[in-house]
Amino acid sequence: MAQRYYTLAEGCPYASNSTSVQLRSGNAGLLLMQDTQLIETLAHFARERIPERVVHAKAAGAYGEFTCTHDCTDITSASFLSEIGKTTPLLLRISTVGPEAGSADTLRDVHGWAMKLYTDEGNLDWVFNNTPVFFIRDPLKFPSLNRSHKRNPQSHLPDPNMFWDFHAGNPEGFHQLLHLFSDRGTPASLRHMNAYSGHTYKFTLKDGSFNYVKFHIKTTQGIKNFTKEESVRVAGENPDFLIQDMFEVIERKDYPEWKVYVQVMTPEQAETYRWNIFDMTKVWPHSDFPLRQIGTMKLNRNPRNYFTDIEQAAFSPSNMVPGIAPSADPVLQARMFSYPDAARYRLGTNYQQLPTNAAKAPVYCPYQRDGQMNFSDNYGADPNYVGSSLQPITYYQDLTGQPPQTVSTLTEHEKWVGQVSNFQYGLYEDDFEQAAGLWKVIGKEPGHQERFFGNVAVHLSQVKSSALRKRVYGLFGRVDWGLGEGVRKATEGLVNDAHKT
Numbered sequence: 001m002a003q004r005y006y007t008l009a010e011g012c013p014y015a016s017n018s019t020s021v022q023l024r025s026g027n028a029g030l031l032l033m034q035d036t037q038l039i040e041t042l043a044h045f046a047r048e049r050i051p052e053r054v055v056h057a058k059a060a061g062a063y064g065e066f067t068c069t070h071d072c073t074d075i076t077s078a079s080f081l082s083e084i085g086k087t088t089p090l091l092l093r094i095s096t097v098g099p100e101a102g103s104a105d106t107l108r109d110v111h112g113w114a115m116k117l118y119t120d121e122g123n124l125d126w127v128f129n130n131t132p133v134f135f136i137r138d139p140l141k142f143p144s145l146n147r148s149h150k151r152n153p154q155s156h157l158p159d160p161n162m163f164w165d166f167h168a169g170n171p172e173g174f175h176q177l178l179h180l181f182s183d184r185g186t187p188a189s190l191r192h193m194n195a196y197s198g199h200t201y202k203f204t205l206k207d208g209s210f211n212y213v214k215f216h217i218k219t220t221q222g223i224k225n226f227t228k229e230e231s232v233r234v235a236g237e238n239p240d241f242l243i244q245d246m247f248e249v250i251e252r253k254d255y256p257e258w259k260v261y262v263q264v265m266t267p268e269q270a271e272t273y274r275w276n277i278f279d280m281t282k283v284w285p286h287s288d289f290p291l292r293q294i295g296t297m298k299l300n301r302n303p304r305n306y307f308t309d310i311e312q313a314a315f316s317p318s319n320m321v322p323g324i325a326p327s328a329d330p331v332l333q334a335r336m337f338s339y340p341d342a343a344r345y346r347l348g349t350n351y352q353q354l355p356t357n358a359a360k361a362p363v364y365c366p367y368q369r370d371g372q373m374n375f376s377d378n379y380g381a382d383p384n385y386v387g388s389s390l391q392p393i394t395y396y397q398d399l400t401g402q403p404p405q406t407v408s409t410l411t412e413h414e415k416w417v418g419q420v421s422n423f424q425y426g427l428y429e430d431d432f433e434q435a436a437g438l439w440k441v442i443g444k445e446p447g448h449q450e451r452f453f454g455n456v457a458v459h460l461s462q463v464k465s466s467a468l469r470k471r472v473y474g475l476f477g478r479v480d481w482g483l484g485e486g487v488r489k490a491t492e493g494l495v496n497d498a499h500k501t
């Protein structure tokens with residue numbers, strides 16, 4: 001019989017949906033411990049927040065699909081790229097990075113692009129950004145970088161002094177700073193921006209061979225950005241503007257679309273290439289490695305519930321399918337540990353079982369069992385240790401009608417010769433060369449360089465130390481003399497104005 005009443009979480013009906021049980025005497029009353037409904041309601045409320053992501057806390061998210069549009073079988077054996085027209089469901093979560101979940105989403109920041117492709121060979125996560133490069137190439141710096149973009153440990157205020165102090169001390173990130181303070185640092189909607197893997201990955205074939213690849217996801221809607229004035233105004237008027245825009249376009253079936261490309265480099269080309277392909281402060285210039293389209297993607301379904309579908313979503317660069325493999329980029333290698341580690345802390349040991357994270361391909365992982373909040377049937381009576389000959393494996397067979405097989409997804413790896421020693425990244429002379437290339441690209445758009453000066457100046461002028469400001473002008477000047485000068489003039493103009501008032 002269909003249930004027609006509200007219940008406790010245990011399924012039992014309760015007396016009233018809206019009042020507590022009280023021992024009444026006239027209008028007054030005493031609460032009783034027997035009011036399970038009240039106690040459960042209050043206790044659950046106190047526990048309904050889970051830890052906020054330490055970075056990428058604020059986000060929009062939606063479901064959609066990826067379609068393979070071009071023959072890729074010469075470069076990868078990945079099943080989702082095996083046939084033109086093959087579609088794969090996906091989940092995309094687009095976030096800001098530094099500020100908290102309640103912050104305004106149009107303010108200047110890098111935007112994260114976390115995408116889960118539910119392929120027929122398991123989940124593939126692309127955890128990208130809307131910029132093709134990153135601030136650092138040594139993963140040890142990651143917490144420092146992010147703290148410097150967050151709040152001052154004493155004042156609890158965002159602190160431009162910390163921000164510029166970090167970047168002046170770690171100037172390999174100036175290429176990324178050019179992206180951040182360009183017009184693209186304030187996208188006018190999440191539909192109007194691109195995403196990039198940044199990292200080098202590998203596409204692999206069944207014969208063990210591989211190529212290096214970088215992914216590019218380009219908006220079909222075209223790039224559209226806010227000016228700094230617009231982004232600040234919208235932040236005040238509607239701090240959730242980007243989330244709302246994404247939700248509403250999908251509700252009205254105006255589905256946003258992107259084209260997906262790769263740049264492909266052979267291992268031989270990598271050996272002699274002038275840029276270190278494992279350094280994520282660098283791009284592969286398009287003129288050297290042109291884009292090759294592999295697919296399209298679109299978003300076409302809003303979450304049914306934000307918490308279950310988006311907040312509980314966990315993405316990791318370590319989620320890869322056969323045909324795709326990691327490269328030796330140290331930041332990628334570190335993220336492959338760090339993201340699942342964060343998910344275990346935030347969501348618990350069995351976060352992969354949550355519906356939004358669960359693979360749509362059959363899962364048979366009997367050596368990962370038990371743990372808090374395990375709501376699977378835990379592989380029944382199947383052996384929980386390797387090498388067993390005692391018991392027939394039944395669970396997987398029940399699921400698929402097939403006995404489980406072992407498939408090796410290992411492919412040829414890069415060959416390394418060397419010795420283990422302490423190594424510290426320094427600053428290299430060519431760290432400013434690609435930034436200079438971007439400065440020229442920016443210069444092609446009328447007024448963009450002037451806007452860039454203004455975008456930096458409003459932030460940098462808040463730095464109290466004139467010596468630090470000077471260091472920053474010098475570093476921008478190493479990219480391009482005119483850039484350093486332009487930033488200096490615009491910034492010192494605002495500093496002087498502030499002193500006058």
Ligand code: NDP
Pocket residue numbers: 132179182183184194216218283284285286287434435437438441442445
């Ligand atoms: P190209 O002139 O061949 O490519 C420039 C690329 O820069 C464009 O294809 C476009 O990428 C992107 N771009 C255009 N306008 C802007 C802008 N206002 N802000 C940020 N990016 C913009 O030169 P290179 O390939 O030699 O790259 C020069 C610089 O361009 C790089 O140092 C890098 O910072 C930037 N860039 C390069 C990319 C690459 O993978 N080579 C990708 C993105 C940026 P898109 O079509 O993806 O929008």
